[in-house]
Amino acid sequence: MTRRVMAVAFERYGQLHYLDPGPRDYAVGDWVRYPTADGVEVAQCVWAPEETHFDGDGELPVCPGPASQADLDRDRANRQVRADAERIARDIIANHGLPMKVVGVDFVDQSREFHRLMAIYYTAPHRVDFRQLLGDLARALDARIDLRQIGARDAARIIGGVGQCGRELCCTTFLTDFEPVSMRLARVQGLPANPLQISGACGRLMCCLKYEHPLYIEYLQKAPSIGEQVETTGGDGGVVVGHDVPSNAVTVRQPGGEIVRCPLESVCVTSRARRERVAGRAADE
Numbered sequence: 101m102t103r104r105v106m107a108v109a110f111e112r113y114g115q116l117h118y119l120d121p122g123p124r125d126y127a128v129g130d131w132v133r134y135p136t137a138d139g140v141e142v143a144q145c146v147w148a149p150e151e152t153h154f155d156g157d158g159e160l161p162v163c164p165g166p167a168s169q170a171d172l173d174r175d176r177a178n179r180q181v182r183a184d185a186e187r188i189a190r191d192i193i194a195n196h197g198l199p200m201k202v203v204g205v206d207f208v209d210q211s212r213e214f215h216r217l218m219a220i221y222y223t224a225p226h227r228v229d230f231r232q233l234l235g236d237l238a239r240a241l242d243a244r245i246d247l248r249q250i251g252a253r254d255a256a257r258i259i260g261g262v263g264q265c266g267r268e269l270c271c272t273t274f275l276t277d278f279e280p281v282s283m284r285l286a287r288v289q290g291l292p293a294n295p296l297q298i299s300g301a302c303g304r305l306m307c308c309l310k311y312e313h314p315l316y317i318e319y320l321q322k323a324p325s326i327g328e329q330v331e332t333t334g335g336d337g338g339v340v341v342g343h344d345v346p347s348n349a350v351t352v353r354q355p356g357g358e359i360v361r362c363p364l365e366s367v368c369v370t371s372r373a374r375r376e377r378v379a380g381r382a383a384d385e
Contacts, residue, residue: 102151102152103120103160104121104149104150104151104152105118105121105149105150105152105160106119106120106121106145106147106149106150106163107147108132108134108144108145108146108147108163109144109146110134110141110142110144112144113260113268113273114260114272114273115257115272115273115274115276116146116147116274117134117143118160119162119163120161120162120163121163122162124163124166125149126145126149126163127145127148128146128147129144130144130145130166131145131166131171131172132144132145132163132164132165132166133165133166133167134164135161135162135164138208140164140171141175142167142172142174142175178207181207185205185207185220185241186202186204186205186220188240188241189205189241192233192236193233196233198224198233199225199226200222200223200224200228200230201222201224201255202220202221202222203221203223203250203255203258203259204221204259205218205219205220205221206218206221216242216243216244217244218243218244218246219246220237220245220246220247220248221248221250221254221255222247222248222249222250223249223250223251228249230247233247252303253278253302253304255302256269256300256301260272263300263301264300264306265308270307270308278307279307279310281304281305281307281309281310282305283295283305285309285310285313286298286305286309288313288317289309289313290343291309316345319343319364323340323343323364324350324367324369326341327339327340327341329369330350330352330367330368330369332360332367332368338352338354338360339352340367341353341359347361348363348365349363350362
């Protein structure tokens with residue numbers, strides 16, 4: 101379905117949120133109002149409104165309009181409150197000697213009767229007894245405290261950073277759901293079995309192994325195996341010595357010892373066992 105869509109982010113290089121711009125036009129860099137369950141927040145336009153095919157579920161929220169100076173001042177003040185609360189929480193946790201690491205703070209202003217609710221996100225190696233800590237935090241921050249323990253991947257999403265590829269973390273920008281990633285995916289993709297070399301900023305196996313996996317499966321179903329005899333369109337035969345999945349090619353060592361890279365569609369398998377496997381797969385289909 102084609103519709104007019106814009107994208108905004110609450111943090112620089114943060115996760116994208118999509119809005120219906122309504123009748124207005126916005127430019128990249130404009131500050132706009134974003135409706136949430138706890139009220140209107142301020143976000144920055146990172147993708148100007150345009151007609152596009154949007155496959156998202158449900159209706160998009162409508163942008164209430166550009167952010168006013170009062171909205172920007174309130175957002176700046178809220179960011180300062182969160183920064184101060186995070187610093188105070190870290191100091192109090194250190195005084196209690198608890199193995200907790202604060203990774204983010206959020207708060208919701210409520211009526212004077214109930215003051216404000218402040219959520220503190222933290223990581224810890226195990227369950228922590230923070231009953232005495234709660235009282236000290238509530239008095240220091242003048243708020244009701246909700247301590248929420250999160251996992252390593254959620255912590256990386258909140259903190260942000262740059263991955264091994266040199267780009268911002270996928271979980272911070274566009275990845276919305278975490279799927280389980282196993283060492284089996286790394287073996288299929290020919291990656292080293294050392295988890296330290298294929299782990300992300302969170303210390304877990306990189307999420308990109310999961311959504312790149314189908315590409316490798318499709319390639320391996322068509323490509324000759326390492327060590328198989330092949331012929332190329334140039335007429336020279338050889339032995340497959342490597343796979344190049346991103347380029348959809350194979351590396352072949354020719355009889356004279358020369359190493360060449362050939363597009364996958366230009367390689368013909370001469371191995372009898374391989375031909376039988378391909379014929380059997382075609383029959384099954």
